[in-house]
Amino acid sequence: MWLDAIRPLEFSAVRAQLARYTAFSASETLALELEPSNDIATVRVWQQETTEARALLDQQPQVGVGGARDVRALTRVARIGGMIPPHEFLDLRATLLAARNLRKNILRSSEAFPRLAFIAASLDDAPRVIDEIGRVFTEQGEVADGASSELAQIRRDLRVAQQRVMERLNHIITSTQYAKYLQEAIITQREGRYVVPVRAEARGRIHGIVHDSSASGATLFIEPLAVVELGNRVRELTLQEQREVERILRELTALVAQFADAIDYTVETLAQLDLAFAKAKYSAALKAVAPVIDGGSREQPAYLELSKARHPLLDPAKVVPISLELQRAFSILIITGPNTGGKTVSLKTVGLLALMAQSGLHIPARAGSRLPVYDGIFADIGDEQSIEQSLSTFSGHLKNIVAILRAANERALVLFDELGAGTDPVEGAALARAIVEQLLERKIPALIATHYAELKAFAHTTPGVENASMEFDVETLAPTYRLTIGLPGRSNAFAIATRLGLDRALVERARANVGSSNAELETLLAQLKKTREETARELGRAAAARENAEKASKQNRRELAETQRQRSEILRHTREQARGELDAARAELNRLKREWREIPATR
Structure with a gap:
């Protein structure tokens, strides 16, 4: 339904901008996959979330999901009986703590932010998991000695054994008897064994096990026989430590498995809240406002009214705002004006702001701007030059138009750029008028950009259809990009020709023709x-x-x-x-x- 509008209206670029304001990967995915809703209740709820999030950030700029990670991959490991790597547990704990802190912050102001409070209330921080991870791990992410009494005893014994090895080896490397055989007076490790660097030519002077050699072969790393038994003890205790750590991690992973559903739901809820915060930050960046979501009434059906609306992807310092309405006094607006004068941008602005509003995004426009909730937005927008020069492009656009006319209804919004262009002007104008007449008969709201004078005249004499124009300054030979409702655009060809110095007689002959x-x-x-x-x-x-x-x-x-x-x-x-x-x-x-x-x- 929305694919017909997302690509030509560049909604994906809006989603990409929104994603830059998210705090972690789960909410970033939501932003990049954001789609509008055609349910008015849902749209209003989404708008409320964005409005509340912006107000909350105004009060507490630091509020957010800081520290959260998408840990659903860890819960999948836990569910199948695997073992979560040690360093991942700290990410899991940080995520649950972020949920706890955010819930506390929002619920403290539940009356001011009822929708956010409703969402935050469902955050489950799994306190048993938080406490157990905090007990098992140090702040550096290492399994603490106190993770179990067995581990504490093993590590005590291991430290004693390591100390004995080091004492023996220190005696060797500081002994004058062996000093001349050593490459350096240091103790190092190879393959988990404590060794000393011995010169290759002194191989037989220090008896022991060779565990490695230098790249040049000049140095041998030997474990002296005097420490082999002690080294074996260190190795045994190291293996015991590894087995005990693994047992602890598996036990902790099993605990995570018990809370896997709650943790997954918490991540999804954090992502939902972070998306609301991202929408709020994007709203502030655009200087946007919450639109009035018009549900209509018996007396007055829903209508579109945009005041000082700006295209969100254009430079705000350069973009010229537009104001227009639709579906109140008329349901079809015919926009005419010069090439590159802003017709296409105007169509895209209206369509894009409608998509944004129905996705829960604020819109860059003046407060009080209103939008209906459309069942679908259908756009046929393309490069004007290719339309005019390519028959195959005309055929492609005509196929789009046929598909749009089949799918659209009176609750949709249709956007046609250069309707009927790309073929014989007389036939193109007739075809464009027939399409406009059908849209009018079926009460389908539409914005249509065109060059055809016939459509200007049709709009001027037909109830339900209105003219609009993009202004052009003949003095500067440049468009002003201002949209004027109620006045069709002029071709300005003769005025431009005169301004550029074309012989006046030629211009008058052209007028006569x-x-x-x-x-x-x-x-x-x-x-x-x-x-x-x-x-x-x-x-x-x-x-x-x-x-x-x-x-x-x-x-x-x-x-x-x-x-x-x-x-x-x-x-x-x-x-x-x-x-x-x-x-x-x-x-x-x-x-x-x-x-x-x-x-x-x-x-």
């Missing part, structure tokens, strides 16, 4: 462009005037509010003053009443 309908269409397009630019300027002036009016209104409201505040303050002060004077008058009246009552009555 163009059919009247084409000439009228180009004139209409020029008028539409001029009207649109004037309207944009008027809208800009109106917006500026509205902004100034709003500022003035805000200032008036602030002044009115201040006047009302001052009035209220004066009224409050006046009331308080009057209340004070009234209270004083009442107090004076009461005093006079008391004095009056106290004066004796006179007759």
